[in-house]
Amino acid sequence: MNQVINKTVEFRDLGKMDYQQAWDYQEEIFAETVALKIKNRNLPANEQAPTPNYLIFVEHPHVYTLGKSGKPENLLLDDLGLEKHQASYYKINRGGDITYHGPGQLVGYPILDLDNFFTDIHKYLRLLEEAIILTLADYGIEAGRIEGLTGVWLDHLKQENPRKICALGVKSSRWVTMHGFAFNLNADLSYFGHIIPCGIDDKAVTSLHLELGHPVDEAEAKARVKQHLVELFEMDLKEV
Numbered sequence: 001m002n003q004v005i006n007k008t009v010e011f012r013d014l015g016k017m018d019y020q021q022a023w024d025y026q027e028e029i030f031a032e033t034v035a036l037k038i039k040n041r042n043l044p045a046n047e048q049a050p051t052p053n054y055l056i057f058v059e060h061p062h063v064y065t066l067g068k069s070g071k072p073e074n075l076l077l078d079d080l081g082l083e084k085h086q087a088s089y090y091k092i093n094r095g096g097d098i099t100y101h102g103p104g105q106l107v108g109y110p111i112l113d114l115d116n117f118f119t120d121i122h123k124y125l126r127l128l129e130e131a132i133i134l135t136l137a138d139y140g141i142e143a144g145r146i147e148g149l150t151g152v153w154l155d156h157l158k159q160e161n162p163r164k165i166c167a168l169g170v171k172s173s174r175w176v177t178m179h180g181f182a183f184n185l186n187a188d189l190s191y192f193g194h195i196i197p198c199g200i201d202d203k204a205v206t207s208l209h210l211e212l213g214h215p216v217d218e219a220e221a222k223a224r225v226k227q228h229l230v231e232l233f234e235m236d237l238k239e240v
Contacts, residue, residue: 003040006050006116009235011226014058019065019090019101022058022109029054029111030178037113037174051113051176055229055237057222058109060101062087064195067169070097074196085194094179096150096169098195104186104207106222110229114175117233121172125150128181131228132166135183138224141211152183154206163204165211183225184208185216 014022033051040048064075064087075089075098082089087102101107114124129145132152136143143165144156152166166183184207192205209216230237 002045003115004045004048004050006053006113007234007236008238009053009055009110009112009230009233010238010240011055012057012240013222014056016059016061016103019060019063019088022056022060022107023090023092026056026109026111026178030173030176033111033113033176034174037115037176051116053113053116053235054109054111055226055235056109056111057226058107059103059105060107062100062102062191064089064098064100065094065169066091066098067094067096068092069095074098075194076196077194081194085191087191087194092179094169094171096167099167099169099182100191100195101182102187102191104184104188104209104218106183106185106218106225107180108183108225108229109180110177112177112233114172114177119175121170124172124177125168125170127232128168128170128229129166131225131232132181132183134228134232135221135224136165136208139208139212141208153203154211161204163206165206165208183221185218185221 036051129152133143143152143154146153146156150168151164153162153164155162166181168181170177170179186209187207
């Protein structure tokens with residue numbers, strides 16, 4: 001059975017949104033897409049409905065999230081400490097360990113049916129990373145990958161002071177993705193001091209504004225990331 005290919009991707013900028021609210025929003029879209037794929041499986045190609053794709057941008061209040069393979073002890077705050085720092089904490093269903101989201105950070109949630117693009121989760125992760133690497137290059141910053149680690153890093157070659165600027169953590173079922181990336185633009189890095197980011201205790205975290213020495217125009221950075229994703233995935237982007 002051949003699937004009807006749909007490369008149209010609906011872009012939605014949710015602005016500032018509570019983590020749980022955004023998670024529920026993702027889960028609803030994700031479940032509807034998976035259900036449609038299951039329904040299509042029993043239909044001839046000419047009766048199938050194309051599966052939708054979404055690219056969601058959002059900014060969260062202070063929150064720590066722990067992935068399925070994470071260790072709770074990598075959060076260094078107790079309930080009182082979380083309350084003091086006005087931060088929430090969730091155990092969630094993506095891959096990876098613990099990470100932080102907060103103001104000044106671009107969080108991207110692509111909910112894509114990879115059957116519309118390519119069925120390779122490793123390629124998917126590398127393209128998400130590449131979009132951030134290309135965006136950083138737009139600002140004159142060289143970034144890349146460190147073998148064995150996800151995300152985007154500065155000083156990734158010599159590793160004299162390697163520091164992560166973008167974290168990744170995704171979930172995929174029936175080739176439908178959710179969760180995604182967190183790119184530090186004007187982030188308050190003190191919040192990373194309360195966790196062992198992604199379970200890595202020997203490498204630092206950074207933010208674009210610190211590397212540039214001045215605040216970042218977040219709208220411009222978001223536009224650059226979006227454009228690189230469009231080109232890398234050959235999306236037909238639809239603004240909603």
